[in-house]
Amino acid sequence: MPRRLLLQLLSALALGGLAPPGWAAPRFEDSIAQRVLACTGCHGAQGRAGPDGFYPRIAGKPAGYLYNQLLNFRDGRRHYPLMTHLVAPLTDAYLLEMATHFSALDLPYPAPAANPPADLAARGEMLVHRGDPARGVPACVSCHGAQMTGVAPAIPGLLGLPRDYLNGQFGAWRTGKRRAHAPDCMREVAVRMNLADINAVSSWLAAQPVPVPAKAAPVLPGPLPLPCGGIGQGGPP
């Protein structure tokens, strides 16, 4: 992406409150950034709170993860009508190009949330790093990477996201509103956890600073604790 366009994009986004949300006004340029202004209008550069929920950050997430989410919205495994409408007329190849574009962006992350109460933080930290063997809940880091920045190509990072968004995703997984390719390991994890533990994990995660650089780890720290679909499907179709 041309640096000039990126700078224009960022400076437009910095005006946040005044400009329409996330809407950059670069001069027309035939680029992938120009073609996907339909995405950044809502998601902004770092994710953005909207009247009907939180539009998560897409910049810098693993390409395979982003691509899988686009397919999930198109094919009815995730449900948000505006997303489904946008991606419905697009081919796999174009969706992959969009995912790769956003994956390559390297933008700063927002400051983490304030620390939760000590006992909640301790419980959350323990679950993230060690899981809950009694319930068969694996440690978050065993899939999402020791630094929790995800694992290429298809496992997302867990940092830089608000607590409410994380809680929302857990809820959606538990009710079946959000799904992934079968076998849906994250649904399995979400239904094994209780609500107090979900809150502890999301509260602790939201309070962690994002390491620099925040790139996804190249390989998993060990074997996957649960069978997961879509992990090998992040590459070109």
Next chain:
Amino acid sequence: MMRRVWHVLLALALAMVLAVVVLDFRSDEAIPANATPVEGTAEQVQRGLYLATAGNCMFCHTAPGGVPYAGGRPIDTPFGTVFTSNLTPDDATGIGTWAPAHLWRAMHQGRSKDGHRLFPAFPYPNYTHVSREDSDAIYAYLRSLPPVRQPNAAHTVGFPYNTQVALAVWRALFFWPGGTITDPLQSAEWNRGAYLVQGLGHCNACHSARNLLGGSVGVLDLSGGLIPMQNWYAPSLASPDEAGVAAWDTRDVVALLRDGVSTRGSAIGPMAEVVQHSTQHLTEADLRAMAVYLKALPQEAARVIDPAASSPSGRETVGSRLYSQHCAQCHGAQGEGVAGAYPALAGNRAVTLDPPANLVRVVLLGGFAPSTAGNPRPFGMPPFATVLSEEDVAAVLTHIRKSFGNQGHTVTAFEVHRYRTN
């Protein structure tokens, strides 16, 4: 005296029942006793795939993310939800036990294998004009698919519309079983276009108004209509102010159907679906034939436009302010757009369409033109549903409908509210 009135009423009622029965069974063909499933030739299978694409069969008969042709996509109608059926050759849940004659009767007369009347969400008022040869080729193609065991979902159409009696009445009123329509006075190309547009293309399933019972006046009518439940308006192909193409170059009509974009306009919403799943895969010759037929449709008179009446006052309004803030970056300060990327709003027929349903939906939902071989990486428009209020949308739409030489009616917040839902 009273008795005579009753006799007349009874006779009228009997006559109506008889009319429904007769009209319902018009040219009802019996299935030959020896009708059994058969495998088609390789040529039939290949031709059937092409014809099924021309009919966009797969899109409806595939659930979102589901196995192709295994059915299960919900089709919302004002009478309830119809779930499409499994067309794979599975004996238990698909059409594995069907003979070519059964598919022919379904296409031609809207009846299932056991003879029950099908909901006209399956566009058999159009497919009745498909030839037996083409129906058999589609059969051969469906027969060649891997069988998928997926039971059909139960429709949720409410009483009385879910009854066979209601369907018999509907068919008596709105279904004209037919054969292939040809007009010897027209060219072979025109006739081919007519066959595709009226039959497999089922264009008038959207591009024609439906009455309260979901009927339309016939396959020749393409004078536009609001698509039930979807709240998109399929514009009139018979009006130079809507989507009539009589004045277009044939190449532009072909480009729109093949690429989803042309120098004269682009496809969005349900038409993007049609281009994506159906027309982009058709041969140049067939697209040209459709263009020839559509260009020859009788056109209504154009509205008289007085450019002076549309001169902008120069005063800033809520609409003009919103336009500068949200729209001008791409569509241009004078609504000129960017060629090949963002449509011009000046002189764009889609901007002044009545009802303004599509305009409302495009602004609220945003969207992309379809990815096609000719336009694989379309530019997108962001959704404004979470940014602009209904009053704001009405103001900015009113602004573009009355600026840049456009002469459209004011859009009200009530209309925005009405057309946003589906």
